[in-house]
Amino acid sequence: MRAARFTGPGRPLQVQEVPRPEPGPDEVLVRVRAAGVCATELHFTDGLLTPARTPITLGHEVAGTVEAVGGAVTAWEPGDRVAVHYLHSCGDCRQCRRGRENLCAAPRGMLAFASDGGFAEFVAVPARSLARIPEALAFVQAAPVACSVTTALHAAAVAGAGADDVAVVYGAGGVGSALVQVLRHRGARVVAVARSPRRRELARELGAEWTIDPADGDVGAQVQRLTGGADCVVELVGTADSGRQALAALAPGGALVYVGYSAERIELDPVRLVVPEQRILTSVSSTLAELEQGLDLVARGVVRSVVDRTEPLEAVDDVLGALARGEVTGRAVLVP
Numbered sequence: 001m002r003a004a005r006f007t008g009p010g011r012p013l014q015v016q017e018v019p020r021p022e023p024g025p026d027e028v029l030v031r032v033r034a035a036g037v038c039a040t041e042l043h044f045t046d047g048l049l050t051p052a053r054t055p056i057t058l059g060h061e062v063a064g065t066v067e068a069v070g071g072a073v074t075a076w077e078p079g080d081r082v083a084v085h086y087l088h089s090c091g092d093c094r095q096c097r098r099g100r101e102n103l104c105a106a107p108r109g110m111l112a113f114a115s116d117g118g119f120a121e122f123v124a125v126p127a128r129s130l131a132r133i134p135e136a137l138a139f140v141q142a143a144p145v146a147c148s149v150t151t152a153l154h155a156a157a158v159a160g161a162g163a164d165d166v167a168v169v170y171g172a173g174g175v176g177s178a179l180v181q182v183l184r185h186r187g188a189r190v191v192a193v194a195r196s197p198r199r200r201e202l203a204r205e206l207g208a209e210w211t212i213d214p215a216d217g218d219v220g221a222q223v224q225r226l227t228g229g230a231d232c233v234v235e236l237v238g239t240a241d242s243g244r245q246a247l248a249a250l251a252p253g254g255a256l257v258y259v260g261y262s263a264e265r266i267e268l269d270p271v272r273l274v275v276p277e278q279r280i281l282t283s284v285s286s287t288l289a290e291l292e293q294g295l296d297l298v299a300r301g302v303v304r305s306v307v308d309r310t311e312p313l314e315a316v317d318d319v320l321g322a323l324a325r326g327e328v329t330g331r332a333v334l335v336p
């Protein structure tokens, strides 16, 4: 089968022939129908993240059909339409038992980080890492849900955003456009921050009440002027500058929630956090339940899965280039 392989930072991905994986007894072989391309992929190619091994097949946003099942699998059968929860949590460790599968101590695998991902014709995954795709939902729309909508659902829960809260989405790309909608769904009033006019326009379409262009001046001051201060800011950019401005955007009692990151550091002045009792939180990944919830929200039209373009597997490097240049609004999806 064909697969797009990562061999090391600074090098283009290579679409190669590799052996088709064999599902183990409790695994399922999924024929990939759509695989979303995420900004995380760029962190492999820029060297900020290092997968457990190379070469490895990238792609952690996978939708497809069950091709074959291992001998011990009873929940799935060939032809089932499935999305893959990319972090294959064990279900048995202390974190999993507390419902914090995203922090699983002994994951069975993790697409594109530790095990071969979905930029390929097939991928083998544990049966317990699958969610059913509702009939109403196309594969191309379902694939990005596995990371963008799920990451947004988890971050909104960490932020605790609720009715009448002012919530800032700092960076309106793939996760950002999902977050705008998820926060709206929770009843929050949303501010979206984006440099690109197209992304600001999309954020307004998806329910943002205000949009801010960082080029118009200090983002913190703009948020304070428009809203009187944010109850939460979800940071999807992660530079020194965005971190400083996100803190300045908070109301007393507000929370800064880190989701995005870069190689840059931020400086903290504890007293300026303590006196207004502001908090810095982080949110990583998601749970299988959040994948099921995300697929349901998109199938019911509550959240739109914004797909910018679909491309063949061979175009993966062009797509990554477009993503790095900020030319993708929503998600680009590969159809192997």
Ligand SMILES: [Zn+2]
Pocket: 038, 039, 040, 060, 061, 147, 148
């Ligand atoms: Zn992702």
Ligand SMILES: [Zn+2]
Pocket: 089, 090, 091, 092, 093, 094, 095, 096, 097, 101, 103, 104, 105, 106, 107
């Ligand atoms: Zn676990």
